[in-house]
Amino acid sequence: xxxxxAWTPALAPxxxxxxxxxxxxxxxxxxxxxxxxxxxxxxxNAPAIKIGLTDYASAVDNGSSVVPExxxxxxxxxxxxxxxTVSTANVSQDLNYWTIVFDYDGGGDNTSVxxxxxxxxxxxxxPSLSGYEFTVWDPEYTSGATTATGTQTYVAQYAxxxxxAYRAIVDQAWKKTAVISRYDNDIFWxxxxxxxxxxxNSGEGYFGEEAQNPSILNISISSSNASVLSVTWxxxxxxxxxxxxxxxxxxxxxxxDNVVTDQQVFRVTM
Numbered sequence: 673x674x675x676x677x678a679w680t681p682a683l684a685p686x687x688x689x690x691x692x693x694x695x696x697x698x699x700x701x702x703x704x705x706x707x708x709x710x711x712x713x714x715x716x717n718a719p720a721i722k723i724g725l726t727d728y729a730s731a732v733d734n735g736s737s738v739v740p741e742x743x744x745x746x747x748x749x750x751x752x753x754x755x756x757t758v759s760t761a762n763v764s765q766d767l768n769y770w771t772i773v774f775d776y777d778g779g780g781d782n783t784s785v786x787x788x789x790x791x792x793x794x795x796x797x798x799p800s801l802s803g804y805e806f807t808v809w810d811p812e813y814t815s816g817a818t819t820a821t822g823t824q825t826y827v828a829q830y831a832x833x834x835x836x837a838y839r840a841i842v843d844q845a846w847k848k849t850a851v852i853s854r855y856d857n858d859i860f861w862x863x864x865x866x867x868x869x870x871x872x873n874s875g876e877g878y879f880g881e882e883a884q885n886p887s888i889l890n891i892s893i894s895s896s897n898a899s900v901l902s903v904t905w906x907x908x909x910x911x912x913x914x915x916x917x918x919x920x921x922x923x924x925x926x927x928x929d930n931v932v933t934d935q936q937v938f939r940v941t942m
Contacts, residue, residue, distance in 0.1 A: 674696040674697065674698050674699060675696060675697055675698075675699050676694060676695075676696055677694075677695040677696055677697045678694075678695050679692040679693065679694060679695070680692065680693045680694075680695050698739050699739070699740065699760075700737040700738060700739055701737060701738065701740070701758050701759075701760075701761055701762045701763065702735055702736065702737050702738075702762045702763075703723055703734075703735070703736065703738050703743060703756050703758050703762075703763055703765075704734060704735045704762075704763070704764045704765070705721045705723065705734050705745055705756055705764075705765055705766075705767050706764060706765070706766050706767065707719055707721060707747070707766075707767050707769065708766050708767070708768050708769065709769045709770075709771070709786065710769075710770060710771050710823045711768075711823070714769065719747035719748045719767075719769075720747070720748055720749075721734040721745065721746065721747050721767065722734060722745075722746045723736070723738070723743040723744065723745055723746070723756060724743060724744055724746065725741060725743060725744070726744075727751075728746045728749050728750075728751070731744075731746050738758055739758070740758050740759050740760065741757075741758060742755050742756070742757045742758075743755060743756050743757075743758070745767060747767065747788070752767065752788055753790075754767060754788075767788075767789075768788075768789040769786050769787065769788055769789065770786070770787055770789060770820045770821070770822055770823050770824070771784060771785070771786055771823050772784070772785050772786075772787055772793055772820055772823075772824055772825075772826075773824070773825040773826070774796040774809070774825075774826050774828070775825055775826065775827040775828065776799050776801075776828050777799075777801075777827055777828045777829075777830070778801055779799030779800050779801035779804070779806060779828050779830065780797060780799050780800060780828075783796055783797075787820035788820070789820060789821065790819050790820065790821065791819060791820050792816065792817070792818070792819055793813070793818050793819065793820055795815050795816070796826075799828040799830070801828075801830055804830035804831065805830060805831050806828060806829070806830055807829045807830060807831050808829050809826040809827065809828060809829070810826065810827050810828075810829050811824070811826065813826050
C-alpha cells in the first residue's frame with residue numbers, strides 16, 4: 673500500500689558512518705462512480721456523486737485519488753447504501769438507477785419514477801375504473817417488498833364489476849318500461865321470461881357493440897298474436913329499453929360466458 677519515496681537524509685559519498693531512513697508515500701488510486709439510468713449514462717439531471725469514509729461532510733469529489741479503502745457512495749448528499757472499494761489499482765463502478773412506470777390503463781394517471789437499484793418501490797395510488805374492479809398489477813407487484821432491479825412497467829389489470837356494470841330500472845312514470853345500461857364492447861346474452869315463461873312468452877338474444885349496430889338484439893315476445901314485450905336499443909338513453917303492452921311479470925336475465933351476472937324481476941302494470 674506504500675511506494676518508496678526517498679532516503680532521508682539524501683544519500684552522499686561514504687566518508688564516515690551514516691544512517692539513512694527510507695521515506696514512503698501511501699499509494700493512491702482514482703475512484704470513479706458512473707451514474708446510469710436504464711442501462712445507459714444518466715446524462716441530464718444526473719445525481720451529484722461524492723465518496724467518503726464516514727459522512728457526506730468529509731466526502732471527496734467523485735474521481736478523486738484516494739488511499740486503498742472501502743468508501744461510501746453519496747448521491748445528492750444522501751448515503752446510497754452502496755460502496756466502492758479501492759485496493760491496488762484505479763477503480764470504476766456503476767451506480768444504477770431504473771425507471772419504474774405504473775400504467776393505469778384508463779383507471780388513473782400513469783406514473784413514472786426513477787429509483788436507485790435495489791430501492792423498495794413506493795405504493796402507487798390504487799386504480800379506479802368505472803364498471804371494473806382492479807385485480808392485480810402485471811407483472812406482480814407486492815406492497816413494501818418489490819424492489820427496483822431494472823426498468824419495469826406495471827400494468828393495471830381489471831375484472832368486470834358485474835354488480836355495477838349493469839342496472840335495470842322501471843320507468844316509474846309509465847310503469848311499463850325497464851331500462852338496462854351497459855358499457856361498450858361487452859358481449860353477453862340476455863333472456864326475458866314473461867308471465868313465468870309460458871309457451872310463446874319467452875325470448876333470448878345475443879348482443880354486443882350495440883351502439884354501432886343497434887339491430888343486433890330485438891327480442892319480441894308475443895301472446896295470442898299480440899306483442900306483449902319487446903327489447904330495443906334507445907340511442908338517446910344509451911340503454912336497452914324493455915316495453916310491455918299489457919300487465920304481467922317480466923324476468924330479465926343477463927349472462928356473460930353463460931354465467932348469470934344480473935337478474936331483475938319487473939311487475940308491469942298498466
